[in-house]
Amino acid sequence: MSQENVEITHRAYDALNRRDLDAFLGFMDPEVQFTTRFMEVEGDPFYRGHDGIREWWRSLLSVFPDFRAEVLEVRDLGDSVIVAVRVRGSGAEGGAPFDQALWQAIKIRHGKATWWQNVETEAEAVEAAGLRE
Numbered sequence: 545m546s547q548e549n550v551e552i553t554h555r556a557y558d559a560l561n562r563r564d565l566d567a568f569l570g571f572m573d574p575e576v577q578f579t580t581r582f583m584e585v586e587g588d589p590f591y592r593g594h595d596g597i598r599e600w601w602r603s604l605l606s607v608f609p610d611f612r613a614e615v616l617e618v619r620d621l622g623d624s625v626i627v628a629v630r631v632r633g634s635g636a637e638g639g640a641p642f643d644q645a646l647w648q649a650i651k652i653r654h655g656k657a658t659w660w661q662n663v664e665t666e667a668e669a670v671e672a673a674g675l676r677e
Contacts, residue, residue, distance in 0.1 A: 548655070549624075549625045549652050552571060552655055553618045553650065555571065556657070557613050557615050557629075561612055561613060568601070569594050569597060571655075571656060571657055572594060572597055573654075573657060574594055575592070576592070576596070576657055576660065577590045577591075578591045578596060578657075578660045578661075579591070580600075580662045607635060607636060608634065608635060608642075610634060611632075611633040612633060613632075614630045614631075615629055616628040616629060616630055616645070623651060623653065624673040625650050626647060626649050626669040626670060627648040627649075628646075629648060630643065646663065646664060647665060647669035648662050649661050649663065649668075649669045649670075650673075
């Protein structure tokens with residue numbers, strides 16, 4: 545199993561935690577589709593392309609300026625990875641702290657994420673990646 549997608553995933557999270565948007569965008573396909581668990585409730589569930597990632601980035605960090613993501617595990621599934629992540633932070637202006645584990649499914653082509661979805665469980669991540677446990 546190739547480790548390239550695992551390494552790409554770790555580097556993308558490093559860029560996020562360093563607040564290096566340009567480096568983070570370097571791991572995203574120009575047509576990437578990105579969704580969080582909460583977006584599906586709001587209608588259109590995807591941020592699209594680099595402009596969408598920029599919008600997500602600004603929105604996330606304006607609400608949670610100290611947001612951090614710790615990669616707990618990355619599994620390479622060929623053209624996809626599933627990722628266990630612990631996210632931490634607190635709301636702007638004295639908001640309550642949070643500490644939450646979640647899973648992600650990321651489809652990767654030519655070293656770039658083309659599709660990224662956050663889910664609650666490992667089983668959901670495996671299903672979202674197009675596989676069955």
